[in-house]
Amino acid sequence: MKKNRKSLVIISALFLFIVLLSQCIHKTEVFNDLRGKAFAGSAACRQCHQAIYDSVLLSAHFNATAPATKENVHGSFNTGSNSFVYDKDTRVVMEERDSGLYQVVYVKGKEKKAYRFDITFGLRNAQTWLYWQDDKTYELPVSYYTSVHGWATSPGFSAKLPDFKRFIGRDCFECHSSNIRSELNASTAGITEVLVKSSLIYGIDCERCHGGGANHVNYHLEYPEIKTAKHIISIKSFNPQQKLDMCAVCHSGNDKLKIESRFKFRPGDTLSNFFMPSVRTGINDFDVHGNQYRLMSESKCFLGEKRMNCSSCHNPHTNATKDLAAYSQKCMSCHTDAGNNFCPLADSIGPSIKYNCIDCHMPKRPSEAISFQLPGNKETTSYLLRTHRIAIYSGEAKKKKDR
Numbered sequence: 186m187k188k189n190r191k192s193l194v195i196i197s198a199l200f201l202f203i204v205l206l207s208q209c210i211h212k213t214e215v216f217n218d219l220r221g222k223a224f225a226g227s228a229a230c231r232q233c234h235q236a237i238y239d240s241v242l243l244s245a246h247f248n249a250t251a252p253a254t255k256e257n258v259h260g261s262f263n264t265g266s267n268s269f270v271y272d273k274d275t276r277v278v279m280e281e282r283d284s285g286l287y288q289v290v291y292v293k294g295k296e297k298k299a300y301r302f303d304i305t306f307g308l309r310n311a312q313t314w315l316y317w318q319d320d321k322t323y324e325l326p327v328s329y330y331t332s333v334h335g336w337a338t339s340p341g342f343s344a345k346l347p348d349f350k351r352f353i354g355r356d357c358f359e360c361h362s363s364n365i366r367s368e369l370n371a372s373t374a375g376i377t378e379v380l381v382k383s384s385l386i387y388g389i390d391c392e393r394c395h396g397g398g399a400n401h402v403n404y405h406l407e408y409p410e411i412k413t414a415k416h417i418i419s420i421k422s423f424n425p426q427q428k429l430d431m432c433a434v435c436h437s438g439n440d441k442l443k444i445e446s447r448f449k450f451r452p453g454d455t456l457s458n459f460f461m462p463s464v465r466t467g468i469n470d471f472d473v474h475g476n477q478y479r480l481m482s483e484s485k486c487f488l489g490e491k492r493m494n495c496s497s498c499h500n501p502h503t504n505a506t507k508d509l510a511a512y513s514q515k516c517m518s519c520h521t522d523a524g525n526n527f528c529p530l531a532d533s534i535g536p537s538i539k540y541n542c543i544d545c546h547m548p549k550r551p552s553e554a555i556s557f558q559l560p561g562n563k564e565t566t567s568y569l570l571r572t573h574r575i576a577i578y579s580g581e582a583k584k585k586k587d588r
Contacts, residue, residue, distance in 0.1 A: 219364045219384045223397030227390040230398065233405060237502050238391070244504050245308045246389040249361040253302035258286060259312055260329035260336050269327045269336050269347075270560045277327050277347050279336065288314075288325050290347055300325060300349055304385075306361055309504065311555075311568070313339050315353055320370075320379040324351045330557060332569065337557040340568070344558040354378050359447035360435035360475075362386055363393045394431060394501065395420070396452050418452045425494060430456045432495045433478035438471060473570040474552040484575035491519065510540040517542070546575050 218224035227247075231238040241247050251257050260279060261267055267279040278289045286302040304315040304322065313328040326347045328339040338344050342351070355367040355378065366384035370377050392398055400416035420428065434450045442461040450459060471479045478495075486493050498515055499505055506512070517539065520526050531538050551567030558565055 219366055219386060220392070220397065223399050224392050225397070225399040225402045227392065229402045230391045232402070241391065241502050244502070246501070248308040249306070249389050250358070250385075250387045251305045251308075252387065253286060253305045253314055255281065255286065257305050257308075258302060258314075258329075259331070262286070266335070268560075269338075271344065271346060275346065279327070288327055288347075290349075298349075306357075310570070316349075317382060320382065321377075322353045322380060323349060324353050325349065326351075328557065330568070333559065333566070335559070337559050337566065340555045340557060342557075344560070344563070355380065355446070358385070362388060363390045364448050394452060420452060423453060425492060426455065427453055428496070429478065429494050430454065432501075434459065436475060436495075437478040438476040471574075472552055472554045473550045473572050474554045474568070477573040480573040481575070484573075486519075486575045509543045513540055513542040516546075543571070545578060547571050547573065548578055 218226060227238070227241075248257070255262075262279050262281045268276050270276045274293050276291050278291060280287050280289050280299075282299075284301070287299040288302070289299040290297045300316045300323075302314045302325065303317045306313045306315065309331065311328060311330045311332075314325045315322040316325060324339055324342075326339050326342045326349060327336050329335070330337050339351075342348060355365060358365045358380075363386035364384070365386070366381040368379050368381065370379045396418040398417055401414065404415050405411065420431070423431075431452055433456055434447050434454075437456065441463055443459065444461060445459045447459065469479070469483070471483075473480070481487050481493075481495075484493075495501075498512060517527075520528070520542075528534070528538055528542070548571070549569040550572045552570055555568040556565045557568065
């Protein structure tokens with residue numbers, strides 16, 4: 186009898202556990218999101234949108250920030266390839282230890298201090314890292330650059346001495362994460378900004394662009410037979426400027442006076458609610474880093490009747506392809522012989538023009554905002570990015586013609 190009663194208790198406990206687990210899976214309200222109960226968390230999207238979710242998971246947007254692990258830190262930690270030499274006495278060595286990855290300062294061969302890789306910024310072209318110290322984040326002085334396949338100074342850092350005191354506040358997270366809570370802390374030293382570590386939502390997630398999806402997920406789990414999307418923002422319903430502003434909130438530079446935090450931007454908002462109007466007029470020398478929207482807006486392709494937008498060339502659910510032929514085909518959907526607006530150099534360049542319009546009309550340009558130094562090199566190396574001002578660059582056309 187006691188045995189049966191014990192078995193009944195175990196079965197009841199298991200049943201209760203299964204019920205509670207199913208509620209956690211199907212009721213998104215239990216997800217603890219800094220943005221509120223309307224947000225379900227990106228993982229909830231995978232239940233119905235597996236292919237898109239799995240693609241986004243590998244994208245530079247989703248990995249704009251991530252926990253720093255051996256798997257997502259690109260630089261080498263192998264002896265001989267893991268150090269940055271500042272002078273004959275001072276070097277920073279990238280080391281893997283039992284408690285994580287570190288940038289370790291050595292002076293005359295003796296370890297002075299070790300700073301942990303905590304947060305990875307970036308995925309494809311370059312990576313830099315932050316470390317937590319109490320409730321603040323600071324940038325590590327050595328970054329990794331794909332263009333040189335190695336370690337170099339973090340943007341704006343000196344190659345003379347390692348500096349571990351560059352504070353990184355909430356502003357930088359606004360375009361590299363989906364949210365983080367900041368608070369003002371008053372002390373004898375004054376008022377300082379602190380970050381709540383547990384509140385960080387890494388990367389640009391699904392709901393950063395689609396809005397809170399808790400009601401959408403709950404509804405379609407309850408009514409799976411209904412295929413028309415309910416309780417979610419329809420981006421297709423936006424006007425052209427609203428679509429552009431969704432990208433421009435982070436891709437129109439960082440030199441405008443901000444009125445509201447970018448974290449408050451929701452799909453359908455407009456930039457005018459977040460930034461003071463720019464006073465610049467005419468063609469501007471916008472930096473290629475983070476200014477894709479403003480560069481594109483100065484292009485004839487943007488100003489013409491069809492008024493191209495970001496999604497004319499890019500699928501936001503995937504990484505920007507390196508296949509220049511694919512982009513060239515998009516160009517030729519408008520620029521044709523029949524339309525009398527094809528490249529006048531087509532005959533002299535030959536068939537290859539159909540596979541690469543991009544290098545001529547969107548060449549790579551050095552960024553003034555991002556530059557770095559290699560160890561033992563006093564020269565500053567420019568960080569090259571493709572400009573989004575689509576135009577005629579005579580020098581680039583001549584290079585192609587001379588090949």
